[in-house]
Amino acid sequence: MSGATILHADLDAFYASVEQLLDPRLSGRPVAVGGSPHGGVVLAASYEAKAYGVAGGIPGWRAARLCPSLRFVPGRFREYQPLADRVMDVLGDVTPVVERISIDEAFLDVSGSTHLFGPPARIAALLRRRVRDEVGLPISVGVARTKHLAKIASQVAKPDGLVVVEPERERDFLDPLPVGLMWGVGPVARARLAERGITTIGELARTPSSAVEQVLGHAVGARMSALAHNEDPRRVAGAGRARSVGAQSALGRQVATRELVREVLGQLADRVAGRLRAKDRAGRTVTVRVRFAGMRSVTRSLTLPGPVATTLTLTEVAEQLVWQAIDDQPGPRPEVTLLAVSVSGLVHQSSLQLELPVQGDDPRRPGSAPGAARWAVDRSVDAVRARFGAGAVGYLPTAMPRVRTVPDEFRELAEHDL
DNA sequence: TCTGGGGTCCTAGGACCC
DNA sequence: TCTGGGGTCCTAGGACCC
Numbered sequence: 001m002s003g004a005t006i007l008h009a010d011l012d013a014f015y016a017s018v019e020q021l022l023d024p025r026l027s028g029r030p031v032a033v034g035g036s037p038h039g040g041v042v043l044a045a046s047y048e049a050k051a052y053g054v055a056g057g058i059p060g061w062r063a064a065r066l067c068p069s070l071r072f073v074p075g076r077f078r079e080y081q082p083l084a085d086r087v088m089d090v091l092g093d094v095t096p097v098v099e100r101i102s103i104d105e106a107f108l109d110v111s112g113s114t115h116l117f118g119p120p121a122r123i124a125a126l127l128r129r130r131v132r133d134e135v136g137l138p139i140s141v142g143v144a145r146t147k148h149l150a151k152i153a154s155q156v157a158k159p160d161g162l163v164v165v166e167p168e169r170e171r172d173f174l175d176p177l178p179v180g181l182m183w184g185v186g187p188v189a190r191a192r193l194a195e196r197g198i199t200t201i202g203e204l205a206r207t208p209s210s211a212v213e214q215v216l217g218h219a220v221g222a223r224m225s226a227l228a229h230n231e232d233p234r235r236v237a238g239a240g241r242a243r244s245v246g247a248q249s250a251l252g253r254q255v256a257t258r259e260l261v262r263e264v265l266g267q268l269a270d271r272v273a274g275r276l277r278a279k280d281r282a283g284r285t286v287t288v289r290v291r292f293a294g295m296r297s298v299t300r301s302l303t304l305p306g307p308v309a310t311t312l313t314l315t316e317v318a319e320q321l322v323w324q325a326i327d328d329q330p331g332p333r334p335e336v337t338l339l340a341v342s343v344s345g346l347v348h349q350s351s352l353q354l355e356l357p358v359q360g361d362d363p364r365r366p367g368s369a370p371g372a373a374r375w376a377v378d379r380s381v382d383a384v385r386a387r388f389g390a391g392a393v394g395y396l397p398t399a400m401p402r403v404r405t406v407p408d409e410f411r412e413l414a415e416h417d418l
Numbered sequence: 419t420c421t422g423g424g425g426t427c428c429t430a431g432g433a434c435c436c
Numbered sequence: 437t438c439t440g441g442g443g444t445c446c447t448a449g450g451a452c453c454c
C-alpha cells in the first residue's frame with residue numbers, strides 16, 4: 001500500500017522518435033520536427049539534437065546555427081496519435097488504473113498488479129521492453145510512492161531509462177535535485193527562488209513554508225512547499241473534463257484589416273464551436289487573445305447571458321472583442337501576430353436546447369435571437385462534414401489573405417477530451 | 419532571422435448583493 | 437454622519453504544463 005507502486009511513463013522526444021522510427025536514416029541523428037533554417041519554430045527535437053541545445057519552441061534559424069548537421073523534417077502528424085494510442089494500450093495491459101495526461105505520457109498505479117506481474121520495478125522494465133519491441137519507441141519510466149516522485153524519477157531516467165525510488169531513499173533522491181524539476185516550477189519561479197539562494201529541492205524543503213509563499217504567492221508557494229516536503233496526496237485517476245475549448249492561429253506579422261480578422265476568427269470559431277457541438281456542449285464566456293508584434297498580448301472576454309455553440313455567434317462575439325482589444329491600444333494601429341478564441345464556463349447542452357432568445361432582448365444581440373436558426377444551420381453543416389469531409393462545406397470565403405496555418409492533424413494532437 | 423497550438427490554475431480589483 | 441463584513445461573479449493578466 002505504501003510501497004513504490006506509482007509509475008510515470010513518458011515517451012522520449014516523442015515526435016522526433018516517431019520520425020526516426022518511420023525513416024531509419026534519421027535514427028541516431030539530430031532531427032528537428034517543424035521549422036526550417038529560414039524560419040518557423042521547432043516543435044520537437046531528437047536527443048541527438050538536444051545535445052546541441054536544440055529544443056522545442058526555439059526558432060528554426062537558431063536551431064540550425066546551434067547544430068549545423070540538424071535535419072529538419074516537416075512532421076508526419078497523422079502517424080503520431082495511432083502510435084501513442086498503441087503505447088497506451090500496452091500500458092493498459094498491466095493495470096486498469098492509467099491516467100493519461102497528454103499524448104505521450106501517463107501515470108499508472110500497479111498496486112493491484114504485482115501478484116500477476118511481479119514487483120513494480122519489474123513491471124516497469126516489462127513495459128519498456130514491450131513498447132520498444134512492439135511499437136519501436138523508447139520510453140522512460142519512473143517508479144515511486146507518489147505521482148510527484150514518479151514524474152521526477154522519469155525525468156531523471158531520460159532518455160530511455162528506468163529509475164526506481166524506494167520509499168526509504170526518497171529524501172536522498174530529492175534533496176540534491178534542482179527545483180526546476182518540480183511540477184509547477186518554471187523559469188520565473190526558479191529565478192525568484194534563486195534570488196533567495198534556493199536552487200535545490202532540499203533547500204526548498206528547509207525553507208519555511210511562509211517564506212516560500214511570500215516568494216511564489218500563497219497558492220503556488222504552499223503547494224511547492226508541500227511537494228518539497230514530499231507530501232503529495234494525489235491519486236492516479238482518469239482525467240477530468242475539459243473546462244475550456246480554444247483555438248489559435250499565428251499570423252506572421254499583419255496589419256489587422258476587417259477582412260483578415262473576420263477570416264481568421266471565422267476559422268477559429270468554426271473549430272471551437274464544432275468541437276463543442278460534437279460533444280453537446282456550449283459555454284457562456286468567450287475570451288479572445290490578440291498578440292502584437294513584440295510578443296505582448298492582451299485578452300478580452302465577455303460572459304453572455306446564455307451558452308453559445310454556434311459558429312456564427314461565436315465569430316461575431318469574438319470579432320467585437322478583438323476590435324475592442326485592438327482599439328484600446330494607444331498610437332497607430334499595431335501589427336497583429338496571433339489571434340486566439342476560447343470558450344469557457346462549459347455546460348452540457350442537448351441538441352434540443354438551443355440558444356433561445358432572452359425575452360425582451362435585442363434580437364441582434366449575439367447569443368440571443370437567431371440562435372435556433374443558427375444552431376440548425378450548424379447541425380446541417382456538421383452532418384455534411386461527417387459524411388463528406390471537413391472541406392465539403394463552410395461559411396466563409398477562403399480567398400482572403402494567406403494565413404499560414406498548421407495542419408489540422410497537428411492541432412488535434414494537442415486537443416484535450418471534452 | 420523574429421517564436422506553434424491546446425490547455426489549467428491563480429491573483430487582484432471592481433461590481434453587486436445581503 | 438465619512439462607512440462593517442462576507443460572498444459571488446466578472447474581467448484581465450500571468451505562470452505553467454505538454
